Amino acid sequence: MMSSGGYTSLDHQKVSGSVPAVSDPGHTSVKFTESNLQTFPPSEAQGKISGGSRPPRDADDSFSKPVPGGSSEEPPSRGWLSMFTVAAYKPYFDVDTSDVLDRIKESLIPFRGSFTEKTASNPDLYGPFWICTTLIFVAASIGTFVTYVAHKLQKKDWDYDINMITWSAGLFYGYVTMVPLCLYVILKYFSAPSGIVQLLCLYGYSLFIFIPASCLSVVPMELFRWVVAGLAGFMSATFVALNLRAHIISAGERWFLIVVGIFLLQLALAVVLKLYLFTVTV
Template identity: 75%
Template structure:
């Protein structure tokens, strides 16, 4: 370059430099076809892709269809009654099932409870209904006595007998009465399933939960009315659901149904007499 201190290098080969690489032009690159696997596989199996429905509850421990190898399987013979897996099918219900059966118990005159629960009688609902009744009865009885003593300016001490008496009454009733009825029906050649009877009697007690809550009203006549209505509904629920089955027991069917009805009424009278005897 004239007039400057720079030297023009135009295609010169300078010692120590890298020779220029000629441009080869456009090079076409061809990729071979690849047989890629589809993901997820079309035949994959499992809870999501295999078409399996989700469990009815978050915990499906009691699901009948479970095939897990770590779940104990029921054994045969008399030892089965000591195995937890034996009772697992009787707790295979979800919230929808329990609420539907409770609703049926509050409408006793339909008389189709046994038909709806014949394929899947449960003990989950009866257990929690009895447990709820125990604490409700004990709480209301304790509250009534507490208010009574406070209004009279008297010292008050908690009576644990409310809990023990309520537990003995409800757990004993829902166990002994169905068991006795099971033996009676078997004697008259009209046998019924023991679990089915336990389920029926357990749900028949739910009507006493709102009855006990209403009985906190300090009016004696009102309490008797509430106890009478609850007892009549519970007795009708049991008697009407067993009437069609007991008809096969011959001429004695009427006496059996009458005894069932009167026992339920006696339970209502016992609740009114023991739990709600104190007036404010």
């Protein structure tokens, strides 16, 4: 049989009888694999485009957190030069209002002695900075007001003393900076080192009690002012001493002397605050 076009001719003699079919060796079989095409958009993109149940990947906080192993635009500084960069101090200001309020409440209950444990993983400098700044202006303004009232009651001339603000700033900023630094060196010498930021945080929050004490000093009674200053100094000194006692015990037999020195130094701050800012001389 002849075929028209592309059909080949078949020889009837060769196909007669029962002969098993033999595949043409020149014939190549083509196997079509399963299609790998995917619907657009892919299933992983659900949530970005198709509005699936999963949230989009770009809705996380990848812009606020560094990618592990990734390269940042500004490589971090290494060595002691890193202390002059803003990034070095950023973790110590990573607190919110609730954290600061909780730490302030903890400082007003000095007998617990658990402040250092609660802030060990995240000591901050935000609270101490604003506590010292607030205390400077409150103490200077209250002291000025008390002196003004005393002069007016005795009908004396009164002149504003600008040195009260500068003196208060030097007192509180210097105290909350130099005392922790000296204590850091002492503890390191006695093989009981503590973090400098933890000490700054502890001493900064210990000064909060002097803010309400300064406000109560407007009462024109010298004995009452001494009681307020003494009570505030005792609470602040107890707060610092008890929180450092558990750590300083590892310094050896002299731990008691160190704790007593810390306690008396904090009381001395209250006495200086009373004598200079809340003692009225006309």
